[in-house]
Amino acid sequence: MKPLVCGVLLGCSLFVGVRGFYSSSDDVVELNPSNFNREVIQSDSLWLIEFYAPWCGHCQKLTPDWKKAASALKGIVKVGAVDADQHKSLGSQYGVSGFPTIKIFGGNKHKPEQYQGGRSSQAIVDGAMNALRALVRERLDGKSGSSGYSKQGGGDGKKDVVELTDDNFDKTVLQSDDVWLVEFFAPWCGHCKNLEPEWAAAASAVKEQTKGKVRLGAVDATVHQAVSSRYGIRGFPTIKIFRKGEEPEDYQGGRSRGDIIERAMDLFSDNAPAPELLEILNEDVLKTTCEDSQLCIIGILPHILDTGAAGRNNYLEVMIKMADKYKKKMWGWLWAEAGSQMELEASLGIGGFGYPAMAAINTRKMKFALLKGSFSDTGIHEFLRELSVGRGSTASLAGGAMPKIHSVEPWDGKDGQLPAEEEYDLSDVELDDDVYDKIEL
Structure with missing residues (x-):
């Protein structure tokens, strides 16, 4: 059940x-x-x-x-x-x-x-x-079930808490583009031992949730005294935050795994670029973007002949701005031209609301919600804010599955052009007398 x-x-x-x-x-x-x-x-x-x-x-x-x-x-x-x-x-x-x-x-x-x-x-x-x-x-069967990481004694979690030393610290941390939370500990320190399982669990969660963009490391300050002395470590445990090209910052948060994860995610969102806004060109684009995200935000924009390049870029700028505003959610962001993905529009019931339109899809639950307000900073923000707290009107995707997606050519960034009208030369067409009589009438 x-x-x-x-x-x-x-x-x-x-x-x-x-x-x-x-x-x-x-x-x-x-x-x-x-x-x-x-x-x-x-x-x-x-x-x-x-x-x-x-x-x-x-x-x-x-x-x-x-x-x-x-x-x-x-x-x-x-x-x-x-x-x-x-x-x-x-x-x-x-x-x-x-x-x-x-x-x-x-x-x-x-x-x-x-x-x-x-x-x-x-x-x-x-x-x-x-x-x-x-x-x-x-x-x-002799299985303890424990997988906790022990910096002092090893363990399965060792792969997620990176052991840092005098020799590898600069290359691993200071020259990295990633953000690092580094614990300086002493093996005999009681507070360090209490922090150990929290640090290990947080390391695994943070690595997964940030795709390795935020990492947790540990330095045995009693062994690697050069790097510890460089940063003025006097008490244990001491936690510092390292970002490339910046002076290290003292960690001021709580010591539970939840506190550590929350701070790490804040660091990730502060440094992460806004998610890329992709045009739905084929099924792979939709599948990859939506399956990797809790929510997938899809804008259906008017045909290029209705807005021109300037009008379309204005809509795209609104979506990019909202993607940046909600980047901490790590949602996927997509757009398509009206009429290019008819099955998708039909499954979302978008046609009845006109264009531009927007939907948020949860592919794990096969549920979606439609933007009922304006396609603007204010309207989209209110729509997404309601969804982020679990409110808003929702419906199930037809058939409980994603609709068929067609492969289309990417937009070239230019104004649209009406298709050229074909000219017909009737000089060589022979008409019988009855036809001429009818034309004269």
Whole structure:
């Protein structure tokens, strides 16, 4: 059974001001960035965790069953809940894009599994027990399930936290076009040991989400004293931010993985160029752009004969400006000329709104939303802002699949030209007398 979710491009009832689904009297543990590592990551217990938003109707419906399941599983399996609307960093860290999302934190706490079962208390308990049996079997087989990175002792996460030394620091960090967050640590430092699993988990998430454009490294300052002395390292752990051609900046954020990821994503968006606005020339352009993005924003612009090059460039400039404004979302941006992709227009119902038109597509859910306001900075901003918080009118793509895309020639940047009219020479055409009689009449 696929979970019902409320989120981007999926409708959800709005409950304004609702907070606190769970209280201390419940058996559901309220989790947040401050206690998540201690309660969940460092625990040997199996955890079922619900990521919810207070305004989500499906979440409200789930609450009594979640409480009932937590009571039934008390002492056997831990049951928790995260207000992911309030603690966005935790939701982002674990890829939560809709509500409610339920994750199972088993042997490998850094790679939770998605819960796919039913939403009744009985189904939740059954799912938890199945996961528990699987965990016990792993332990019987001698699998610890741990994949945490240990800078001092090695580990599977070593590939994501880059070990930096006096010899490789300048080439790896200072000469890199990427942004670096570097931890200077001492093996005997207790605070460093507490930071270790957070730094490792953040390194993996940041590397994936930024496609390697932001990296996390670590320097053992007790061994590599030259580079540590260069940057005046006096206490441990010390974290510094390095950007090419700039003086290093002291990291001032929190020490949880969520805080680290959030700061890294801010650095990424600050330095990243706006996503490229591509013309839909063939199926590969649409597929690659939309499948790699949570949302794909598509503008259908008037025919070149209706606007000329100047008018079309004005529309494209509006889209480029909005792409830059929302670049932190890492959405895909595309455009097509009206009439060039008729199946796409038909599946989105764009024809009824005229041109220019805009749609936002979530290809994972095969849902879309249409811009109802003006094709302007203000109109598009309002449209995208509503979508980014999970609101707005949506519909399903016809047939539950993307429409056929035709291969077309790219726009040459010039004004359009009317097709040349063919001239017909009738001097050699012989007409019989009856035809001449009719012409004279």
